[in-house]
Amino acid sequence: MTDKGSKKILKIIIPYVLIPAVILAGVFVFSEKAYAWISLAVAILSVGLFYTTFERKKEKARKIVVIAVMTTLSVVGRFVFAAIPGFKPITAIVVITAVWLGGESGFLVGSLSALISNFYFGQGPWTPFQMLAWGLIGLFAGYLSAPLKKSRLLLSLYGIFAGVAFSLIMDVWTVLWYQGGFSIRLYAAALLTALPYTVSYAVSNVIFLLLLGEPFGRKLERVKIKYGV
Amino acid sequence: MSEILTLPLRSLKSLKRFEDYNPIAVFVFFAGAILPAMFCLDIILLLISFAGGMSLLFSLKGKAAAKSLFLYLIVPIAGFILNPLFYHNGKTVLFLINDTPITFESAFYGMSAGLMITAVLVWFRAFSLIMTSDRLLYIFGAASPKLALILSMTLRYIPLYTRQIKKIRMASKAMGLYREDTLIDRLRGSVRVFSAMVTWGLENGVITADSMSARGYGIGRRSRYAIFGWLAFDGLLIAASAILCAGVLVGAGFYAFGFEYYPEISAVPISAASCLCYAAYGILVFIPVFINIKEGLTWRSLQSET
Numbered sequence: 001m002t003d004k005g006s007k008k009i010l011k012i013i014i015p016y017v018l019i020p021a022v023i024l025a026g027v028f029v030f031s032e033k034a035y036a037w038i039s040l041a042v043a044i045l046s047v048g049l050f051y052t053t054f055e056r057k058k059e060k061a062r063k064i065v066v067i068a069v070m071t072t073l074s075v076v077g078r079f080v081f082a083a084i085p086g087f088k089p090i091t092a093i094v095v096i097t098a099v100w101l102g103g104e105s106g107f108l109v110g111s112l113s114a115l116i117s118n119f120y121f122g123q124g125p126w127t128p129f130q131m132l133a134w135g136l137i138g139l140f141a142g143y144l145s146a147p148l149k150k151s152r153l154l155l156s157l158y159g160i161f162a163g164v165a166f167s168l169i170m171d172v173w174t175v176l177w178y179q180g181g182f183s184i185r186l187y188a189a190a191l192l193t194a195l196p197y198t199v200s201y202a203v204s205n206v207i208f209l210l211l212l213g214e215p216f217g218r219k220l221e222r223v224k225i226k227y228g229v
Numbered sequence: 230m231s232e233i234l235t236l237p238l239r240s241l242k243s244l245k246r247f248e249d250y251n252p253i254a255v256f257v258f259f260a261g262a263i264l265p266a267m268f269c270l271d272i273i274l275l276l277i278s279f280a281g282g283m284s285l286l287f288s289l290k291g292k293a294a295a296k297s298l299f300l301y302l303i304v305p306i307a308g309f310i311l312n313p314l315f316y317h318n319g320k321t322v323l324f325l326i327n328d329t330p331i332t333f334e335s336a337f338y339g340m341s342a343g344l345m346i347t348a349v350l351v352w353f354r355a356f357s358l359i360m361t362s363d364r365l366l367y368i369f370g371a372a373s374p375k376l377a378l379i380l381s382m383t384l385r386y387i388p389l390y391t392r393q394i395k396k397i398r399m400a401s402k403a404m405g406l407y408r409e410d411t412l413i414d415r416l417r418g419s420v421r422v423f424s425a426m427v428t429w430g431l432e433n434g435v436i437t438a439d440s441m442s443a444r445g446y447g448i449g450r451r452s453r454y455a456i457f458g459w460l461a462f463d464g465l466l467i468a469a470s471a472i473l474c475a476g477v478l479v480g481a482g483f484y485a486f487g488f489e490y491y492p493e494i495s496a497v498p499i500s501a502a503s504c505l506c507y508a509a510y511g512i513l514v515f516i517p518v519f520i521n522i523k524e525g526l527t528w529r530s531l532q533s534e535t
Contacts, residue, residue, distance in 0.1 A: 054376070061446045065435065
């Protein structure tokens with residue numbers, strides 16, 4: 001079989017055979033933890049599916065490098081703002097990248113930032129969910145690019161939404177894994193204990209987006225015009 | 230003559246610590262060891278898992294792992310105490326607090342779930358220690374060379390940018406632009422540094438990209454540089470991990486072992502099948518330590534030969 005032919009078959013096998021098989025097998029095997037298994041499998045496979053479509057595309061070297069640069073900045077940003085407790089610019093950088101360079105770049109910068117910062121802070125079962133959460137925050141910011149570029153108010157609102165959505169996504173997993181099934185009470189308790197963090201994420205996201213949005217956007221725009229990324 | 234030469238060489242080939250196995254094989258092992266611990270809430274299985282994970286941590290870090298042992302044990306204890314305060318399911322009421330029953334089942338569930346979290350955390354700690362960035366890069370490269378390229382660039386940029394940030398900070402300090410009196414001041418100073426960093430990073434990146442294109446990036450298929458080789462032992466590790474893990478999972482699917490927590494704790498009665506599952510998982514999680522001990526013995530015997 002040719003290389004191309006086998007790739008085409010893979011394209012059909014992965015979404016239509018492999019993914020349902022993985023999930024059904026998990027439901028059968030892990031009866032009481034089936035929901036946790038499904039959510040983990042879906043997180044990993046959806047990030048993986050996104051990566052395979054990216055892998056297949058022909059990409060200019062400049063785009064690749066800019067994605068690497070933005071990912072680095074979002075990881076290194078932690079150290080720059082270490083003087084101010086609780087301020088991490090990852091979400092802001094992901095959103096800015098997505099708004100100016102498109103949702104796909106946003107997804108990549110978000111998910112890879114999660115993966116790489118965990119090199120320093122420790123990998124865990126949370127890694128795929130962080131990758132998915134930040135990736136999706138970037139992807140949606142890319143879809144909303146036009147209004148987010150125009151209005152600072154919408155950009156701030158998106159910052160709040162991103163902070164809250166991140167907590168919501170991460171805590172779903174916590175509950176499913178711990179309890180087996182979904183329990184709204186435990187979810188509420190988890191959200192409540194995470195509330196200080198959620199609020200500080202949301203506030204710092206807004207501050208970062210307002211402070212960095214304009215100047216970073218101009219810089220990215222300039223690079224786009226000057227070099228044609 | 231050839232007898233003498235080949236003998237130590239052949240043993241040298243198998244002389245690898247667990248960490249030095251091909252990263253893909255090590256990754257498969259970790260997946261096989263972590264999956265049952267993550268999704269089978271069976272206290273015996275979890276104890277085996279915890280013991281296996283801790284033994285690997287001990288072989289990696291030595292005595293330093295002993296300190297963390299107590300830290301890890303806090304989670305199941307906390308689960309034991311806290312879970313019954315929130316959950317009141319279960320038949321065996323221990324006592325009442327403000328008319329809400331505190332049940333043994335709920336406490337036991339909290340302990341099991343805590344042990345599950347602890348076991349998984351221990352395994353991921355070992356995973357993080359072994360899977361250094363070059364190893365993860367190798368795995369990613371096998372799946373997606375393009376992503377591996379972005380990852381390796383980022384990993385190289387991080388120390389570069391950290392140095393550059395220091396330079397920019399010093400320069401702005403020398404220019405009198407940087408004060409740290411109030412929080413607002415600190416924030417504005419950091420934003421200024423970060424902003425300069427972005428410009429520098431993007432310009433620098435574009436030059437790198439141009440250099441890449443000039444050397445022919447994007448022409449032809451993207452290949453990768455693989456630093457880790459394959460030996461028969463790596464294949465063996467993959468096969469053993471896959472078969473043992475699959476065995477445990479099939480056992481879980483057919484209820485060969487497992488626990489019911491509510492309304493009453495009832496374990497699946499111990500049978501030949503359940504013993505087989507526990508044994509399979511026990512062998513699986515102790516593979517790394519077994520490899521490292523074997524390596525230590527071979528090394529000592531080689532030393533005494535010469």
